[in-house]
Amino acid sequence: MSKGLKIVVLVKQVPDIEKVRFDYEKGRLDRSSAEAVINPFDLNALEAAAQIKEKIGGVVTAVSMGPEQAKDALRDALARGADEAVLLSDLRFAGADTLATSYTLSCAVRKLGAFDLIICGEKTIDGDTAQVGPEVAEFLGIPHVAYVDEILDISIAEITVKSRLDGDNYVVKMRFPGLITVTKDANVPRLPTLKDKLRSRKAEITVWGMKDLACLDEKQFFGLQGSPTGVAKVFAPTSGKKKGQIVMGTPEEKARRIAEILLKLGASQ
Amino acid sequence: MNNVPDAEGVLVFAEQNNGLVHPVSFELLGKGRDLADRLGVKLSAALLGHGVHKEALELVYYGADVVYVFDSPFLSMFDPVQYAKNLVRLVTETRPAIFLLGATRLGRSLAPRVAAALRTGLTADCVDLDLDENGNLVQVRPAFSGNIMAQIKTKTRPQMATVRYKVMKANARDPRRKGKVIVKEPEVLSDTGIQILEKTAVGGVNLAEAEVVVSGGRGLKSPGDIALLKELAKELGGVVGSSRPLVDAGWISRDHQVGFSGHTVKPRVYVACGISGSPQHLFGMRDSDVIIAINKDASAPIFNVADYCVVGDIYEIVPLLVQELRKLKAVKNLDERK
Ligand SMILES: Cc1cc2nc3c(=O)[nH]c(=O)nc-3n(C[C@H](O)[C@H](O)[C@H](O)COP(=O)(O)OP(=O)(O)OC[C@H]3O[C@@H](n4cnc5c(N)ncnc54)[C@H](O)[C@@H]3O)c2cc1C
Ligand SMILES: Cc1cc2nc3c(=O)[nH]c(=O)nc-3n(C[C@H](O)[C@H](O)[C@H](O)COP(=O)(O)OP(=O)(O)OC[C@H]3O[C@@H](n4cnc5c(N)ncnc54)[C@H](O)[C@@H]3O)c2cc1C
Numbered sequence: 001m002s003k004g005l006k007i008v009v010l011v012k013q014v015p016d017i018e019k020v021r022f023d024y025e026k027g028r029l030d031r032s033s034a035e036a037v038i039n040p041f042d043l044n045a046l047e048a049a050a051q052i053k054e055k056i057g058g059v060v061t062a063v064s065m066g067p068e069q070a071k072d073a074l075r076d077a078l079a080r081g082a083d084e085a086v087l088l089s090d091l092r093f094a095g096a097d098t099l100a101t102s103y104t105l106s107c108a109v110r111k112l113g114a115f116d117l118i119i120c121g122e123k124t125i126d127g128d129t130a131q132v133g134p135e136v137a138e139f140l141g142i143p144h145v146a147y148v149d150e151i152l153d154i155s156i157a158e159i160t161v162k163s164r165l166d167g168d169n170y171v172v173k174m175r176f177p178g179l180i181t182v183t184k185d186a187n188v189p190r191l192p193t194l195k196d197k198l199r200s201r202k203a204e205i206t207v208w209g210m211k212d213l214a215c216l217d218e219k220q221f222f223g224l225q226g227s228p229t230g231v232a233k234v235f236a237p238t239s240g241k242k243k244g245q246i247v248m249g250t251p252e253e254k255a256r257r258i259a260e261i262l263l264k265l266g267a268s269q
Numbered sequence: 270m271n272n273v274p275d276a277e278g279v280l281v282f283a284e285q286n287n288g289l290v291h292p293v294s295f296e297l298l299g300k301g302r303d304l305a306d307r308l309g310v311k312l313s314a315a316l317l318g319h320g321v322h323k324e325a326l327e328l329v330y331y332g333a334d335v336v337y338v339f340d341s342p343f344l345s346m347f348d349p350v351q352y353a354k355n356l357v358r359l360v361t362e363t364r365p366a367i368f369l370l371g372a373t374r375l376g377r378s379l380a381p382r383v384a385a386a387l388r389t390g391l392t393a394d395c396v397d398l399d400l401d402e403n404g405n406l407v408q409v410r411p412a413f414s415g416n417i418m419a420q421i422k423t424k425t426r427p428q429m430a431t432v433r434y435k436v437m438k439a440n441a442r443d444p445r446r447k448g449k450v451i452v453k454e455p456e457v458l459s460d461t462g463i464q465i466l467e468k469t470a471v472g473g474v475n476l477a478e479a480e481v482v483v484s485g486g487r488g489l490k491s492p493g494d495i496a497l498l499k500e501l502a503k504e505l506g507g508v509v510g511s512s513r514p515l516v517d518a519g520w521i522s523r524d525h526q527v528g529f530s531g532h533t534v535k536p537r538v539y540v541a542c543g544i545s546g547s548p549q550h551l552f553g554m555r556d557s558d559v560i561i562a563i564n565k566d567a568s569a570p571i572f573n574v575a576d577y578c579v580v581g582d583i584y585e586i587v588p589l590l591v592q593e594l595r596k597l598k599a600v601k602n603l604d605e606r607k
Pocket of ligand 1: 009010011012013039041042045063064065066096097098099101105119120121122123124126127128129130131132133229231234390391392393410412413419421
């Protein structure tokens with residue numbers, strides 16, 4: 001390979017939130033109720049990588065930390081344009097919070113060698129913290145731009161993106177190596193072709209465990225042991241009903257009653 | 270892990286934009302004051318920007334005992350690398366036990382960098398903060414896209430959290446409050462790899478700040494019917510909000526979306542028209558002062574959080590409501606003129 005970018009896409013396998021059922025009594029999700037899928041925002045990350053590759057060439061490596069089962073997510077990534085896939089899987093990686101997850105991912109990226117751009121999803125739909133991208137960037141000592149809505153320009157040296165932070169649109173130029181996290185607005189992920197799907201089913205997926213990661217002298221930074229935050233308990237969000245007043249009468253009477261209430265609340269122009 | 274036993278005090282990141290402090294920072298100071306008083310420690314704030322000295326006193330008025338100001342042209346706009354570097358230095362120097370940032374997009378881009386550099390735990394997007402019997406921070410946050418709430422504790426110091434805008438209460442501004450303003454020498458890199466070429470205000474509706482929000486959901490039959498809501502909103506001096514399906518269908522722009530993946534609103538009055546009240550929608554509006562729900566299904570979950578429940582067809586009720594409001598206002602105006 002001569003020219004082009006070396007791109008790493010970080011993908012996480014998550015339960016399908018549209019299908020998953022919640023046991024609100026126990027405040028837990030019933031994992032058997034839904035299949036595992038690629039985190040939807042990571043599809044936008046993969047699509048961004050695929051488009052960059054089409055435009056200026058390069059190699060895309062998908063990396064995921066998770067159990068053996070997460071190979072399915074990586075196969076999906078391969079079908080959607082990634083060239084290589086690496087699964088980080090080890091019992092000692094389990095129970096990781098974002099700090100330990102980011103540390104593990106950053107070790108893997110280091111091991112992969114020189115890279116230009118890392119692309120993450122904006123956030124996941126399960127843990128939902130949006131912290132892994134910027135934490136990986138910090139561990140690798142590279143800049144990042146979060147919440148990228150659009151890639152405006154890209155060359156082999158730098159990328160220009162549009163990102164919305166709260167009330168402002170930013171146009172930011174970032175030199176490589178760097179990291180971006182992309183939103184749902186960044187692109188429309190393509191559907192993998194049947195041929196790509198079949199090809200990915202047979203593809204080789206590299207698996208790295210703890211012993212394979214370079215910075216191994218720091219065992220205490222992985223998994224549960226390396227996680228400063230812990231979930232103490234979970235509960236359902238809609239506890240506590242209000243005792244609302246039911247407005248009775250004909251539609252006209254209801255409307256009049258609400259109008260009176262609104263005016264009393266001082267809500268009127 | 271840096272389990273610093275002597276960590277003490279509460280630090281708040283005072284986010285600013287164009288030299289003005291973001292209101293979430295005043296809310297953090299309100300919560301931070303409460304935590305600091307219960308722990309018997311100091312509340313500090315970190316203000317980074319350019320030409321922001323005059324805002325430092327505002328932070329004191331809202332509850333800070335000490336304000337650290339970092340002023341430099343390199344800090345005028347948000348560069349996560351520059352900001353993180355200075356905050357990491359301040360935390361290393363002052364060793365707070367608790368460090369809070371707003372869960373704005375800016376805060377959520379910045380906080381993880383700081384946490385990683387300090388190798389400390391960070392809890393995302395908290396909607397409640399409390400202390401356990403040992404004085405550890407108890408952080409409550411939604412997860413699984415708003416479907417569950419989780420209580421999270423942090424072993425390391427500082428215990429870092431980003432906190433959702435519009436869920437904590439700011440204290441009343443007290444211009445007689447005294448505090449110390451300490452000007453710090455910022456440490457800036459001449460080149461972080463990031464160059465901000467342009468920054469422009471997005472514009473559009475300001476849902477988060479609105480006093481009255483009239484929202485519509487899938488009870489609407491066609492995009493043109495949003496005009497119904499607009500009319501009611503206009504009568505009430507409010508803005509139009511919506512549930513997510515209308516946004517996904519392209520009937521209304523995303524800046525109108527209320528809920529977990531949209532805006533959190535806390536208006537004086539929230540009128541929900543043809544909205545069922547999914548956990549994701551409730552997440553963004555349940556703390557409104559008064560909720561009025563109009564839905565033709567008496568068992569719709571929205572009625573569980575509503576103060577006034579109107580079981581009925583929005584196509585009937587909403588136009589009547591606009592009429593009644595006009596009538597009542599006309600009477601009121603007449604009375605006032607007498
Ligand atoms: C209920 C609950 C609450 C939690 N709250 C917190 C909390 O407040 N703080 C905390 O530190 N941890 C928390 N965790 C743990 C956290 O969810 C896990 O550490 C998780 O592995 C990564 O975080 P995330 O899912 O939030 O990812 P995010 O930070 O939202 O993910 C952003 C992007 O990073 C990449 N990425 C994330 N995870 C992986 C992965 N495993 N492999 C490859 N790429 C990845 C993807 O590109 C993804 O789109 C919580 C977990 C649960 C179950
Ligand atoms: C990850 C994730 C994030 C999400 N984020 C959000 C979010 O931020 N905001 C959000 O709103 N949703 C969000 N959702 C979607 C959410 O789960 C619901 O699907 C959505 O809120 C439902 O919108 P709705 O109430 O308008 O529609 P429906 O649930 O279809 O409800 C329509 C209601 O209108 C009533 N109705 C119908 N006709 C009439 C009539 N003529 N008069 C009166 N009432 C009538 C019906 O009785 C019904 O109760 C999210 C979902 C996921 C998975």
